[in-house]
Amino acid sequence: MELDTASGKTLYEQIYEYIRDEIRRGAIRRGDRLPSTRLLAEHLDVSRSTAQLAYEQLLSEGYIESVPCKGYFVCQIDELYCLDRQPADRREPAPRGESRFRYDFTPNGIDLDHFPFAVWRKLNREVLQADEKELFHLGDAKGERELREVISVYLHQARGVRVRPEQVLVGAGNDYLLMLLSRLLGTGRRIAMESPTYRHAWDIFERLGYECAAVPVDRYGMDVKKLGESGADVAYVMPSHQYPLGIVMPVRRRQELLRWAEEKEGRYLIEDDYDSEFRYVGKPVPSLQGSDQSGRVVYIGTFSKSIAPAIRISYLVLPEGLLDRYEQAGRSFSSTVSRIDQRVLQLFMERGYYERHLNKMRALYKSKHDLLLSEIRKLSCVEQVTGHHAGVHLLLRLRPGDSEAERIEQAARAGVKVYPLSEYCIDRTGCEPTILLGYATMTEEEIRAAAALLAGAWS
Amino acid sequence: MELDTASGKTLYEQIYEYIRDEIRRGAIRRGDRLPSTRLLAEHLDVSRSTAQLAYEQLLSEGYIESVPCKGYFVCQIDELYCLDRQPADRREPAPRGESRFRYDFTPNGIDLDHFPFAVWRKLNREVLQADEKELFHLGDAKGERELREVISVYLHQARGVRVRPEQVLVGAGNDYLLMLLSRLLGTGRRIAMESPTYRHAWDIFERLGYECAAVPVDRYGMDVKKLGESGADVAYVMPSHQYPLGIVMPVRRRQELLRWAEEKEGRYLIEDDYDSEFRYVGKPVPSLQGSDQSGRVVYIGTFSKSIAPAIRISYLVLPEGLLDRYEQAGRSFSSTVSRIDQRVLQLFMERGYYERHLNKMRALYKSKHDLLLSEIRKLSCVEQVTGHHAGVHLLLRLRPGDSEAERIEQAARAGVKVYPLSEYCIDRTGCEPTILLGYATMTEEEIRAAAALLAGAWS
Numbered sequence: 001m002e003l004d005t006a007s008g009k010t011l012y013e014q015i016y017e018y019i020r021d022e023i024r025r026g027a028i029r030r031g032d033r034l035p036s037t038r039l040l041a042e043h044l045d046v047s048r049s050t051a052q053l054a055y056e057q058l059l060s061e062g063y064i065e066s067v068p069c070k071g072y073f074v075c076q077i078d079e080l081y082c083l084d085r086q087p088a089d090r091r092e093p094a095p096r097g098e099s100r101f102r103y104d105f106t107p108n109g110i111d112l113d114h115f116p117f118a119v120w121r122k123l124n125r126e127v128l129q130a131d132e133k134e135l136f137h138l139g140d141a142k143g144e145r146e147l148r149e150v151i152s153v154y155l156h157q158a159r160g161v162r163v164r165p166e167q168v169l170v171g172a173g174n175d176y177l178l179m180l181l182s183r184l185l186g187t188g189r190r191i192a193m194e195s196p197t198y199r200h201a202w203d204i205f206e207r208l209g210y211e212c213a214a215v216p217v218d219r220y221g222m223d224v225k226k227l228g229e230s231g232a233d234v235a236y237v238m239p240s241h242q243y244p245l246g247i248v249m250p251v252r253r254r255q256e257l258l259r260w261a262e263e264k265e266g267r268y269l270i271e272d273d274y275d276s277e278f279r280y281v282g283k284p285v286p287s288l289q290g291s292d293q294s295g296r297v298v299y300i301g302t303f304s305k306s307i308a309p310a311i312r313i314s315y316l317v318l319p320e321g322l323l324d325r326y327e328q329a330g331r332s333f334s335s336t337v338s339r340i341d342q343r344v345l346q347l348f349m350e351r352g353y354y355e356r357h358l359n360k361m362r363a364l365y366k367s368k369h370d371l372l373l374s375e376i377r378k379l380s381c382v383e384q385v386t387g388h389h390a391g392v393h394l395l396l397r398l399r400p401g402d403s404e405a406e407r408i409e410q411a412a413r414a415g416v417k418v419y420p421l422s423e424y425c426i427d428r429t430g431c432e433p434t435i436l437l438g439y440a441t442m443t444e445e446e447i448r449a450a451a452a453l454l455a456g457a458w459s
Numbered sequence: 460m461e462l463d464t465a466s467g468k469t470l471y472e473q474i475y476e477y478i479r480d481e482i483r484r485g486a487i488r489r490g491d492r493l494p495s496t497r498l499l500a501e502h503l504d505v506s507r508s509t510a511q512l513a514y515e516q517l518l519s520e521g522y523i524e525s526v527p528c529k530g531y532f533v534c535q536i537d538e539l540y541c542l543d544r545q546p547a548d549r550r551e552p553a554p555r556g557e558s559r560f561r562y563d564f565t566p567n568g569i570d571l572d573h574f575p576f577a578v579w580r581k582l583n584r585e586v587l588q589a590d591e592k593e594l595f596h597l598g599d600a601k602g603e604r605e606l607r608e609v610i611s612v613y614l615h616q617a618r619g620v621r622v623r624p625e626q627v628l629v630g631a632g633n634d635y636l637l638m639l640l641s642r643l644l645g646t647g648r649r650i651a652m653e654s655p656t657y658r659h660a661w662d663i664f665e666r667l668g669y670e671c672a673a674v675p676v677d678r679y680g681m682d683v684k685k686l687g688e689s690g691a692d693v694a695y696v697m698p699s700h701q702y703p704l705g706i707v708m709p710v711r712r713r714q715e716l717l718r719w720a721e722e723k724e725g726r727y728l729i730e731d732d733y734d735s736e737f738r739y740v741g742k743p744v745p746s747l748q749g750s751d752q753s754g755r756v757v758y759i760g761t762f763s764k765s766i767a768p769a770i771r772i773s774y775l776v777l778p779e780g781l782l783d784r785y786e787q788a789g790r791s792f793s794s795t796v797s798r799i800d801q802r803v804l805q806l807f808m809e810r811g812y813y814e815r816h817l818n819k820m821r822a823l824y825k826s827k828h829d830l831l832l833s834e835i836r837k838l839s840c841v842e843q844v845t846g847h848h849a850g851v852h853l854l855l856r857l858r859p860g861d862s863e864a865e866r867i868e869q870a871a872r873a874g875v876k877v878y879p880l881s882e883y884c885i886d887r888t889g890c891e892p893t894i895l896l897g898y899a900t901m902t903e904e905e906i907r908a909a910a911a912l913l914a915g916a917w918s
Contacts, residue, residue, distance in 0.1 A: 059822065112592045121587040128580040133571045136767035172631040172771075172795035179638055179792065183666060187646070203791045207642060308595035310798040312631075332662045333638065336631035336795050339769040363518065 107438030143170025160286030192232035196424035214426030246387025295319035562909035566897030602629025619745030651691035655883035673885030705846025754778035
């Protein structure tokens, strides 16, 4: 062993690392006895306490063990894990390729350029600094009480949801919460969904074993007469801002839906209030849940759109009947959200950062919305623009006889990705040729440039 | 409006806050026009740019809007959320009461006194600092590729698991992963579990709609003959360290189990390798999955025991057949773990912190284990101590005719909580009067003091 006094490392570290590496590569084997600290110190011409420090490090990391009156022996570590030994096979392809589009009007993105990273970082640091140990134990299956309280207050004040914190269930994303909900609703359910609808939710319900029925929407939302004929006992709706059509369901239709749910025992409405935070004109529309007198509405919301998709925090508000079922049949499932992340979100909301962030994003999205709206209205092929004043996408209805596919192909040739409404329609129900343009992920300059390319491509 | 030049706040902040609060409390209403910046500046005797800064802040937060050629108008915010307005009702009881026990030998805890909080914090800070925006977008449904690679290497080297990163599925805890797995295995399955077993897993499988069958264990683990008679087509086993008995399944029994699985199409073994990191004597026993030649073993592991329960990260290793099913039927379910947390864990493993932490914890647990073992062997009522040399609890078999309930009551009167084996037994299958003592959450001083109390209570 060569010790280097000029090296940045202390002598004891050098001794420790040398012996550790010898053990790792098998040069010193399990059960071998190491020299005593006195002998080692003499041999290396270091102090005995230096040799002792090195051995203590090896002991504490489990490389050697001390047998009283006998000395230090090497532990078995041959099968212990040592990451730098063998790389894994890398057969899986890279997840994302280069896009062939210069501009992408995706209706599913969010603007992360204005996310308050500094605040998020600060809160993370604060949470990890304080009260450390307790936060690393397993928390409440429903989510932390404090976070559920903050969410309740928010939902009450911003969305008119009638909710006690006990009804709130925090989970790692909508898909997970719908999976858990399906355990509470029971199997063999037939679920009605709007057509067009949010395809991802349709897929999820099918994978969860629901029978899905597409119910057409008219200008007020889901057709309740057709819902009655569908044989469904659960209906999934987005009354505040239907996706993708952007319809706001008027009070009368809401009452009809609630009456449908009350007509038979065990019927439920799932209200997905995915992006109600972003409304640019008029008063925010209160939730359907707020008008529910008989506990038939399950409310689901997410922070994916309003904060960031990667934080994986959504919530359910369960009506009393399902809450009882949850306490019996659902509470066994441990929480799916890290308590640290829950605490960070709680502070983010409690200290007004969430409000400020929403207000900022609303202003930003509104300004992108206004810009795209004015650019798009110049296009001659567009019969009508709908879905404006809220959310983060617009719909361009094409003139009768025009072709979605052709317009999309023309846009693609100009390097602009736009989206067909027909992709959201089940069995082509309720589909007129319409193009979707999402603007959340684009800057105003990009919107202007992409709109100019579209004008050229579609002229 | 009174401006205070001696206050710590800038003049523009004071103006902004004043107007904001007036809007919030409704003194200035939606649609009201604010004075022009020129008039406001004159009125308050400040510079026009100060007034402009205040208005810009109000604009960016969405309190006011600017209408070209007309001026600044108050936006509607009446129904916007404002957390300090109305507290939620607090009917739910506080989750945890004071324990009536001075010492608690819970077999389910972990020692968090030695968690490397400083490292965890440092990595969190590093991850949140770098490459920020991308990490906040939705990630791979299976978990981040980089983390799955690190987990694969770890499982290969530490546990002998034969795994490509593609087979790894990262999720928010075992319960969630078992829920997802139940979607892949399909409904109507009958699952065999060891008795005694991990009761929480039994509950979870029941809640997921499996029919559960208790199969007795002999000294080598699950009785394969009885498994064959049970009619089950899935068996859940813990071959490396059976919970709660601590049995290590020998090679021959493993081969019998694998042969059972191979006998019929669609049979699977779920190998729960929940705490194999902690073994104090002899070589670590490789996983059952590593001996599986025909893709019948689903391997599940967790960081709850080896890092902390609250981080909510577990993983499945799917055999090829179920991997195909996942790609068809499971990939729709979005990831349940924050990408930030995944990256932190990846760095924790990649940079050797995990290895060091495991080695440190192994040494700590071993020393608690040795102490408890020597204390407990002095007790006259104990016929045999089993389950030692691994995990974080011991089993004390009582003499024939002795009563678990009585011993537990005696311990309770002395202020010590101990656990009965019978709670883990299904239909009392495989149960001799036995007491469980977990030592993970106790310090050595506490173990010594609690053992002395037990000696008194049981003498």
